[in-house]
Amino acid sequence: AQSVTQPDIHITVSEGASLELRCNYSYGATPYLFWYVQSPGQGLQLLLKYFSGDTLVQGIKGFEAEFKRSQSSFNLRKPSVHWSDAAEYFCAVGDTGGFKTIFGAGTRLFVKA
Amino acid sequence: NAGVTQTPKFRVLKTGQSMTLLCAQDMNHEYMYWYRQDPGMGLRLIHYSVGEGTTAKGEVPDGYNVSRLKKQNFLLGLESAAPSQTSVYFCASSPSSGGYTDTQYFGPGTRLTVL
Numbered sequence: 600a601q602s603v604t605q606p607d608i609h610i611t612v613s614e615g616a617s618l619e620l621r622c623n624y625s626y627g628a629t630p631y632l633f634w635y636v637q638s639p640g641q642g643l644q645l646l647l648k649y650f651s652g653d654t655l656v657q658g659i660k661g662f663e664a665e666f667k668r669s670q671s672s673f674n675l676r677k678p679s680v681h682w683s684d685a686a687e688y689f690c691a692v693g694d695t696g697g698f699k700t701i702f703g704a705g706t707r708l709f710v711k712a
Numbered sequence: 713n714a715g716v717t718q719t720p721k722f723r724v725l726k727t728g729q730s731m732t733l734l735c736a737q738d739m740n741h742e743y744m745y746w747y748r749q750d751p752g753m754g755l756r757l758i759h760y761s762v763g764e765g766t767t768a769k770g771e772v773p774d775g776y777n778v779s780r781l782k783k784q785n786f787l788l789g790l791e792s793a794a795p796s797q798t799s800v801y802f803c804a805s806s807p808s809s810g811g812y813t814d815t816q817y818f819g820p821g822t823r824l825t826v827l
Contacts, residue, residue: 616713625784631813642818689754693812698743698762704754
């Protein structure tokens with residue numbers, strides 16, 4: 600069965616610094632991968648997704664993610680973090696055995712001035 | 713276009729009480745989902761529906777029931793609430809192109825406390 604691991608429960612970065620959030624998945628074939636963001640008190644919003652093709656995908660709000668099959672990873676990056684990026688970030692994989700998406704436990708991002 | 717809406721936003725129940733959470737979407741999506749979110753556990757799927765009149769169990773279905781009588785609505789019921797059901801509940805929907813490849817659109821959540 601597919602699974603998703605986000606090793607970092609929370610991360611703190613300074614405003615203007617670069618960001619990388621880690622995500623590892625377990626799946627035999629090419630996975631369908633997603634990153635969602637949840638701002639405080641809000642529902643989740645899609646940042647980006649990967650199905651096939653170019654392994655570097657661009658998303659909204661200046662985020663990008665790189666799919667690395669050899670490492671079973673789909674890490675999220677942003678070159679310069681803004682205070683408004685403080686939120687919880689969820690990596691997810693599509694469950695090809697059904698109609699579902701499996702979410703990781705999330706990484707909470709704190710941004711310090 | 714309101715997207716996905718959830719009613720109510722907050723609710724406090726006593727153990728053993730029942731309630732229904734309503735999810736509505738105006739995007740004509742086929743698939744709808746109910747999740748619960750607990751600290752450190754991410755989102756866990758309770759039940760889902762792949763179309764009007766159909767429902768299926770997710771990862772944590774015990775203690776919950778659902779109905780999808782109309783395409784735009786997906787109801788989540790708690791027949792006899794327990795403190796372990798204290799959580800934030802999210803509804804989501806996705807288009808008909810294929811569930812696991814779809815972007816999901818989430819509602820704002822319902823915060824439920826069971827005393």
